[in-house]
Amino acid sequence: MPDDPTRPPPQPTPPWDAAEDPSRLPFRKWTPLVSGMLFGLLLRLAFSGAAGSRWSAMVGAFIWLAPLATGAITVYLAERQQRRSWSYYAWAPALASALVVIGSLLVLIEGLICAIVIVPLFTFMGMAGGLCMGLVCRLTRWPRHAAYGFAALPLAAALVLPHGAPAQLGQVERSLWINAPASAVWQGINDIRNIQPHEVAASWTHRIGVPPPVEAVTVQEGDQRVRKSRWAKGVHFDEIIQDWEPNRHVRWTYRFTPDSVPPGALDDHVAIGGAYFDLNDTAYTLTPEAGGTRLHLRISYRLSTDFNTYANWWAQALLDSFAQTLLQLYKARLEGQV
Template sequence: MSDSPTKPTAKPIAPAEPDEPSPWDSAEDPSRLPFGKFGKLTPIVCGMVFGLLLRLAFSGAPSSRWSAMVGAFIWLVPLATGAITVYLAERQQRRSWSYYAWAPALATALVVIGSLLILIEGLICAVVIVPLFTFMGMAGGLCMGLVCRLTRWPRHAAYGFAVLPLAAALVLPQGAPAQMGQVERSLWINAPASVVWEGITNIRNIQPHEVNTAWTYRIGVPPPVEAVTVQEGSQRVRKSRWAKGVHFDEIIQEWEPGRHLRWTYRFGPDSIPAGALDDHVAIGGAYFDLNDTAYTLTPEAGGTRLHLRISYRLSTDFNTYANWWAQALLDNFAQTVLQLYKTRLEGSA
């Protein structure tokens, strides 16, 4: 036996624990994610609820920093919704790159649908905003997926995404730039200019089937009912009436019988009843207005070419996107109105 003392056995050094658990470690413990045990749709539902809560936060008056039309909401809320959806999904298990795209797109689309169901959004705005929301939601999901794969701080990133819309609403300057635009369309009508002139200055009893080709009316824009020109003192006024009780005056600025007609718009406090149009797209509102409309009549091939021009104003934090929709909606409206005149006036001629 050796009298030399026994050397103490060295204890193995435990590996340093990461600052934060890997977000996909919870796959074996679904209880770490609230309601995680109930299925794979949980992150999408939670993302939708998160987005709806932010939509409620951005329910301020038009032109306020908490309006649903400010850039902080339009750009950053779907971005945050997509990021939160992917973060919660990654806490269950590792997801694919395709998941980072489609799951946030679905969650943000459900935010819009939920806003419709709880009556804080109108159909027109919902249809217009869904493409942008889904795209930004996908961008947020892909960003969070990248964070989860390349870093060990997805939780901190998720917190950042969550508060980003609220922080941006507090610091971003208010006031959207105005952008002017116009739409022009023309159609040949087999009728003399005198008949066409009478038709555009006085048209009554417009039936729904006469304008049912316009998808602008199918998404909630009230269809026209009649427009009659009257004399008010020294001023000619075209009285326009639409469905849902919408009515307004078109003040004649240029009057050349059989050749040219142009008017501007005048809206009263009761011109657009509550619920007739989404507040965000109401004509004459903070975000959209019609400047003027003009008709030009030109004799052509034994009939008349009727040219229609509509000019408008946009004032949003996403004018480029909004202008694309304004062009599409007004172009569709112009085509429908011209076809209405053609059908009616050729029959009367």
């Protein structure tokens, strides 16, 4: 039959795939946010593979795309209730993504160090996903299809993206003047014991869960000098002396054994010598200055992640804090002996 010119044109369906009366849908105020968080936790469980595998929580498919999908699902479910504001598209997905990290921490599948490091990135990417889904809901009539796409994106990316993260090298350098002769500083570097928690309390590296040092003593093993380092929580490892100029310069590399880092002492994702992070070497240089000694510390490291730029910012901040704390420890110890 031909169209009746007197009949009013059909009204477009709501772009958010809602039923005729969205208020009748079985959602409550906080259900979209909680559901988005639970979806993100399911993705975290899916990415619980061993370090270095394509299903590890450190791969780019999870780090970048899981919070993006979490934010998108949060907004999609909220839009099925009612039209939301642009501010909602930002804060609700950001909160849901942050709660994924907190939830992972509470159920003991994530460590404190990793949680603190990753929550800013998760929050930002969750917000981006929410804003993208908000745009889809306002401009298209296929938000459900888009939501399915966002949900499947992390899993699909894990299957198709190249496996293996590039290595990035970096270093941190700090120096401090100490009112003590070079010989005393040299002795302090090679034999420091009974380090108390309050002596390193200023370092927020240790506040977020990195075990503090307890002692370090250089010994002779055959024809090799080895600095025996022991940290809290049972962490212990050897520092193999590579350069040795008494009262002037010392440099060492690291040797870890299978029992160097007991389970739970460090997050698996940031374990020294692991798939994602390692210390290459450390060097101290002593220079006489103004009646005392300027102690220069250099720490070099390796990162191997799918988000090296972001991870390097944290590595610089953490190692810088650690380096400053070590130098202050030597200064306090040695000047207290003068």
